[in-house]
Amino acid sequence: MQEINSLEQLLKLTAVAAAAIAAVIIVWYLVKRPPLGRLTKVLLLFGLGVMPIGVALTGNVAGFEYTLKREFCSSCHVMLPYTEDAADPKSNSLAAIHSRNATFGGESCYTCHADYAMFGAMTTKVNGLKHLYYYITEYASSGPYGEKGPRIHLYKPFKNGSCVRCHSTTAPNWLAREDHAGMVEEIRKGEASCIDCHGGAQVHPRSFNHGGNGRAPTASAAGEKKE
Incomplete structure (x- = not known):
């Protein structure tokens, strides 16, 4: 059994x-x-x-x-540059480092990209329907890694709340970094975004290597969530 x-x-x-x-x-x-x-x-x-x-x-x-698991996300070929890097034990990207966390590593995509609010799970899954719509209408015939597909849709800013659930902004090692200590109040208030410094290729580098045709968000868009 x-x-x-x-x-x-x-x-x-x-x-x-x-x-x-x-x-x-x-x-x-x-x-x-x-x-x-x-x-x-x-x-x-x-x-x-x-x-x-x-x-x-x-x-x-x-x-x-x-649908909470990273394996579900990787079932869509457009997401392979993201999920393959996240699952790579040798990768030092933020996605891979977070995915090696034993507490939520198998659900790292959902944990980092979900909306944490009273109806967070519901709104996240509703937004997931957008992913399905765009896949069918725009990405289904793209290359193995989404090459030649259109630009990935951005729908809302990536909130600091998704980060500070784990990174409390009070740990001594965190505050020991000069950039953190100098912006701690702005970060806590949401006036400065974590992803402004830690976004772009630091999070999902393979999406930039395999994306093709401008699929990966540019630096100016790095502070927003990806559809």
């Missing part, structure tokens, strides 16, 4: 089990044709209602959990 190591695997197993139970109940009823007594009605309620709803719920949540 396969060991369950994540919530996603547990949800998938639950969905399969619920679907199997529903199928057994329905087949039993169609074959046996028992009288519609109380027990039969209860079983049909589970087979036609409770279990299918359980499949839908657990299946959708399992799908959502999968």
